[in-house]
Amino acid sequence: MRMLVLLDDSFGGRGGVAKFNTDFLCTLSKRDDVSQIYVVQRVPPDDDFGSLPEKISFFYPKKKSNRFFTTNALRASLSSPKFELLVTGLLYLLPVGTLCQRLTGARHATIMHGVEAWQPTNHRLANQLAPRVPHVISVSQETASRFRKWSGSNGQIHLTPNSIDLQKFTPGPKEEYLLNRYGLHNRRIIMTLGRLSSMEQYKGMDQILEALPELIPLDPSIIYLLCGSGDDMDRLKSKASALGVSQHVVFTGYIPNEEKLDHLRLADAFLLAGWGEGFGIVLLEAMACGIPVIASKLDASREAVREGRIGLMVNPLDRAELVSAIMKALSITARIRPAGLEYFSIEEYEKRLNRTVDVIMAS
Secondary structure, X not given: OEEEEEEOOOOOOXXXXXXXXXXXXXXXXXXXXXXXXEEEEOOOOOOOOOOOOOOEEEEOOOOOXXXXXXXXXXXXXXXXXXXXXXXXXOHHHXXXXXXXHHHHOOEEEEEEOOHHXXXXXXXXXXXXXXXHOOEEEEOOHHHHHHHHHHHOOOOEEEEOOOOEOOOOOOOOOOOHHHHHHHOOOOOEEEEEEOOOOHHHHHHOHHHHHHHHHHHHHHOOXXXXXXXXXXXXXHHHHHXXXXXXXXXXXXXXXXXXXXXXXXXXXXXOEEEOOOOOOOOOHHHHHHHHOOOOEEEEOOXXXXXXXXXXXXXXXXXXXXXXXXXXXXXXXXXXXXXXXXXXXXXXXXXXXXXXXXXXXXXXXXX
């Protein structure tokens, strides 16, 4: 089986979407019935990705380019032998994906990650094509439900949540070099890790800053460690100053992959409690490190904690509820993985994805 996969980012990319796509490609490359996976990507990798599985042919531009993406996707579609499975990685790539499907006659599926599928996109043609996609691979039920509500799609939904490598992310001590770097000795650390983007204020970082004036009297040792970089950092720093909590907030900037595990292990509680998260793989990574986590009742992050069975949930817009949840999480001192996290293991992910592909190819 030859596969054509059209994506925004994957190998060498940053964030949950790139992680999902990388796992997706690596899993499918292991299938005995797959001979080639031809990947056309719209944006270049952020970081060096090393070697690729031998079945994967990977094409990406030197800088973000719609022309490169379209040209190479169409060129691949005209190659021989024909592709048998086509996967489009985001809704707004559907116009190119649909044309490629018509050229190849391949079975077609679209991946949906989160807010990009919760409402109509800015691309009219993509919105018109969305209801016609026969197979939807969704990382969360929340995303699938919201997509169906606006699009009227009757496509088959294949729920395939993100995965966690339980061999890589493990409990461990707080590393001295990071405690020294940020001045965190004898501090109780609440953490958020993610892009500090002005377009992603739904991640709830403002609400945590606003809760600090109530948290600090309850535990003066509290530090909010905000890990990540982006165009919203200066605004968040100004807000911390205006709230009078700057001494209790540390902005780390971008965290390289080789330091990610050590940073997660700094946390006494980890939060991803907003209202626009499509899943929240970083919650899985924190739980795998034995860190108590707080997800949101208002978005798909609640699915990452299995509706409260393996992590806390909160309405982040309810200040009293948020403060109470943070203090509860900080009271949990044992660094133990929650029972049930294995549901998201890479092994379970591979089983789900392989079943999904079998169903699509049999349709």
